[in-house]
Amino acid sequence: MVTLLFFYPWICLLISRRSWRKKSFPVHILWCWVFRVLTLYWVRYCKKAPVPDGPYVIVANHASYLDIFLMYSIMPKHPFLFMGKSEILQYPLVKTLFKRLNIPVFREDRLKAARSFIQAKQAIREGWSIIIFPEGGIPDDHCPNMIPFKEGAFKLAKSAQVPIVPISFTNNYCLFSDPDNLLGPARPGISEVYIHEAISREEVAASTAEELLKRTFDIINGPIQQHLRGKSLPAD
Numbered sequence: 001m002v003t004l005l006f007f008y009p010w011i012c013l014l015i016s017r018r019s020w021r022k023k024s025f026p027v028h029i030l031w032c033w034v035f036r037v038l039t040l041y042w043v044r045y046c047k048k049a050p051v052p053d054g055p056y057v058i059v060a061n062h063a064s065y066l067d068i069f070l071m072y073s074i075m076p077k078h079p080f081l082f083m084g085k086s087e088i089l090q091y092p093l094v095k096t097l098f099k100r101l102n103i104p105v106f107r108e109d110r111l112k113a114a115r116s117f118i119q120a121k122q123a124i125r126e127g128w129s130i131i132i133f134p135e136g137g138i139p140d141d142h143c144p145n146m147i148p149f150k151e152g153a154f155k156l157a158k159s160a161q162v163p164i165v166p167i168s169f170t171n172n173y174c175l176f177s178d179p180d181n182l183l184g185p186a187r188p189g190i191s192e193v194y195i196h197e198a199i200s201r202e203e204v205a206a207s208t209a210e211e212l213l214k215r216t217f218d219i220i221n222g223p224i225q226q227h228l229r230g231k232s233l234p235a236d
Contacts, residue, residue, distance in 0.1 A: 003038065007031040015101045022127075024101065025072075025079040032072035040188030041066070041175070043074060046223065047194040054078030055129045056163040056198065059153050061220050062133035063144035064172035066191065071131060074167075074193055080129040083120050083152075085137060105152075107136070117156065124160040132156070134213075143173040144224050146217065154212040157204050164204060164212065166219045168194035170227040194223045 007027060014024035036042070058075065060067060068082070082102040103119050106112035120130050134149035157164050175189045196219050204212060 003031060003035045007034075012100075021101060022079050029072045029076050032069060035069055036073060041070070042190045043070065044190050044192050045074075045195065046170075046192050047196065049195055049197040051075070051077065051165055051195065052163050052198050052200070054080075055124045055127055055160075056165050057153055057157040057160075058129060058131040058165045058167060059134055059216050059220070060131070060167035061144060061146050061169055061224065062135050062138055063169065064138065064176050066172040066176040067133070067169050069176075070169075070172075070191060070193075074195070075129075075131075075165075078129050079127070080131050081120075081123055083116065083130050083132050083156075103130075117152065117159075120156055121160050124156075124162060129162075130156065134216075144170060145228070146221055146224065149213050149217050151209050151213055154209040154216070157199075157212065158207075158209055161201060161205060163201050164199040164216060166196040166199070166216050168196070168220045168223040170194070170223050192223075192227070194220075196220070 007030070010027055011024050011031075014020045014027060055078065058071075058080065060071075071080075071082075083105060084102065085105055085107065103116050103123065105116045124130060130153075132153040134151075134153045135147050136150050139145065139147045154164070170192045171189075172191055175191060176186050199207075199212065199215065207215070
């Protein structure tokens with residue numbers, strides 16, 4: 001939060017005009033690195049496949065708020081926006097940054113959800129990549145086991161005719177939890193990240209949204225299940 005307060009005025013200035021917004025991306029990257037250095041988070045790339053030229057849709061599992069904080073430092077080559085649940089707007093400072101730059105999704109309102117989809121497609125046309133956590137939130141139980149994906153990310157990739165880049169975070173849930181959970185983990189450590197081979201534009205076009213959902217889920221889930229082998233989960 002201290003790092004956010006320092007960078008907040010600069011980011012707010014750069015996102016105040018539409019033509020300046022992409023200039024805020026390097027500032028976000030710097031913020032991410034300062035955060036990582038001060039909190040002693042390192043990244044181990046267990047897999048780092050080449051990323052295609054943007055724009056593309058980045059799809060990742062979501063078991064920790066650290067997934068969001070690290071993204072700028074692990075995907076720094078092409079400017080991106082987050083497309084995420086509107087509940088994040090309840091945090092005062094984050095609300096301003098997220099609403100002005102990123103794309104909140106109001107899932108309870110179909111009309112607003114449709115507008116968010118159109119807004120994301122327009123952002124892709126303007127050269128932004130889009131990051132989506134298709135679980136729709138952090139699972140309440142048995143992290144990092146994933147809950148079923150929603151189709152939005154895959155419909156967006158097909159509609160915008162862009163590749164999909166799958167990412168797996170296998171152990172962030174051990175390092176940092178929901179800030180509202182005062183008894184949750186919050187400690188330095190090494191985040192294990194898998195950047196998988198992209199699903200190409202041609203493959204996206206040739207597949208249904210349902211097929212893309214299943215394929216992407218299986219790709220992301222593979223390293224997570226490998227990580228969990230040998231770990232005992234609490235009984236239901």
